Amino acid sequence: MKKVTMLALTATMLVTSLNAEEKKVEVQKGIKMPYMAFPMKPGKGMYSTKGKCNMCHSWGYVLNQGPQSKAFWRKKVIKMIDVFQAPIRNEDIDEVVEYLYANYGNGEEG
């Protein structure tokens, strides 16, 4: 599916395109953000992870990484804390990493 889409702008999220005539009417309504549900696999630590990882972006952003190692997930969680100031306490990191790895792992520790 990759090739054909490149010719169009990556504007798949486009909600409304406005010409001068419609502008006033359309804009006054505002837009509705596109919403896509990304279900989480049920498992130990799901609710805790949900609260922590769905706060700033969708779960889809996480799933998009594909199955990864435990070390990968640990690094990612720490990056969210160090770089983007995610409010996750040190003692909660393991639980999130375990959930991610148990449900979205590739079987490799490192």
Place this chain on the structure above:
Amino acid sequence: MPMIPTYINPNYFSIKIDGEVEKPVKISLDSLMRDFKPVEITSVLQCGGNSRSAFHPTPGGIQWGPGAMGCAKWKGVRLKDVLAKAGLKKNASWIKFHGLEKPVYTKTDGFVRALELSKLHDKIIIAYEMNGEALPYLNGYPVRLILPGFYSDSWVKMLSNITVTSVKPKLHFMDHAYRVPDNDCECETPDNLAPKTKPIEEMNVNSLIGYPTSGTKVKQGTELIVRGVAFDGGHGIAKVEISTDGGSSWQEAVLDDGSQGPYAYRSFRYTLKPARTGTLTIMARATNTKGETQPFAQDVKWNRGGYKYNGIDEVNVEVVS
């Protein structure tokens, strides 16, 4: 992901210009469209991480294929003209750009970008139209910064604030993100990360085959027209070549007339007649006017952000009798 206003009233929208300027100004959308000379430019808009999923191990960022790009005709006004309205002070050296989006969590750094004044040129515009219509809302309505030749991390959407500074501003999304190793190959390994990095900025030469797509069935001995697009950071495409023998020999494709300018997609076509049945691999390789060309996919070297992938594209078609 960021907090984006779901409603922007174009009648009240304005861009604020302040910092090291003679007089801070607010320019309304209406004034932007009326009081400045409109200019148009056709330019590719491409994510620095386009095709990131081709890198292994997985670098940080969205794992997409080669679809994170497009080409459109942008209409707006020169950034230079807008800055002139405020008047740059002598010590002005950097321009900071900020849009209406905000980080979801207040402690996360905002998406603020900056351009060194010495890199300002006439083709950088503040656009209010894309392909003859107002900018689509999530593409940056009502105005967006257009930096032809640069990756899209610089193309700030819903541009609302321009601040001129005398020193290089410290910004997360300039100093830590959207960077590649500052060495000749712009490469590194996960165990040996480059100590110095530089901004991704100018797009490298790239091309993609749009037709046929992999898996397409084609007929032996019948004409097959291979089509695609090539582009670079604005030097212009000199040639696109096609190989059907795994890259041993290359034949030149026919390019369009180039009338869309050096920042636009340059479309190419190449006609071939598959001689044998079975799988046929078609590769495309672009070269720009500086002589820069694309590496084979397997020779592309890794970087931690998964940026600037430009490996030679290939498709595999089934030739049937």
